[in-house]
Amino acid sequence: MFSKLAYSVFEQSIQDYHQFDDVNQPINNPFPKDKFEHLLYLKNWIDTVQWHYEDIIRDPNIDPVVALTLKRKIDASNQERTDMVEYIDGYFLNKYSTVNVRDTAKINSESPAWAFDRLSILALKIYHMKEEATRAEATxxxxxxxxxxxxxxxxxxxxxxxxxxDLLNDIENGDKFMKVYKQMKMYNDDELNPVLYQGKK
Known part of the structure; x- marks a missing residue:
């Protein structure tokens, strides 16, 4: 079951991060680079660091200069997150490339990797909500x-x-097919964001 495997990797990533709970700590991916788990661990690590970036930037007393630097890091992290999702979808496209797709096959509203993205974020929500549900000093x-x-x-x-x-089983059986669209984000692209390309003149 891909979902069970993925969730266990996400949990390990979250636990590893919280050993030090520092957004600047280096990643120490325990899985070999040729394994699917390596991609999942990296994906969740990006999500976990960004989760804590989002916490930090909401400090009402944060220095504006620090906040701007952090906003740049969040933008870069968002791009990394999107790139990683597309990379994971590439894994699935390759995995199911030889499937005989049925004439009646339908497309899903989201690709497998974006579904795993949601599961990764959900793992973070569960971890932190569990912390709050057991926080001793809370009411x-x-x-x-x-x-x-x-x-x-x-x-x-x-x-x-x-x-x-179910989605992965349907794709494997030819009852659904994958079609991946690049996100085509514009705000980070100095050829597409007017503020950036006008500033180059």
């Missing part, structure tokens, strides 16, 4: 509310995992 009311949210997130994990595995 009981706070913990109860967070536990209720955590229960919903866990249910969502089950549903999303089933949906991912």
């Amino acid at each position: 009981q009311d706070h913990r109860d509310k967070c536990q209720a949210k955590l229960n919903i997130l866990l249910e969502q994990r089950t549903d999303l995992s089933i949906a991912i595995d």
Whole structure:
């Protein structure tokens, strides 16, 4: 089951990050580069670091210069995240390239890698909501509310995992087919963002 494998890798990445809980710590990917798990670990590490970037930038007392530097890092991280999703989709395109697609096959609304992206973010939500649901110094009311949210997130994990595995089975059986569109982000491209290309004149 791809979803179970992916989630276990995401959990390991999150646990490894929180050993030091530092956005500047280097990644130490434990999986060989030729393994699918290597891609999954890297994908979640990017998501985990960005999660904490987003926390830091919301500090109301953050220095504006620091905030601008951090915003640049978030932009770069978003691009990395998108690139990694497209790379993982390339893995699946190659994996299922010889499948005999049925005439009745349909396309899915999202590619497998974007579904894994959602599962990666969900793993982060579950980790941090569990922290809040068990935070000793928080009020009981706070913990109860967070536990209720955590229960919903866990249910969502089950549903999303089933949906991912069903999608991959359908693709493997030729009942659905993959069609991947590049994201074509414009704001980071100095040929497409007017602020950037006008500034070059």
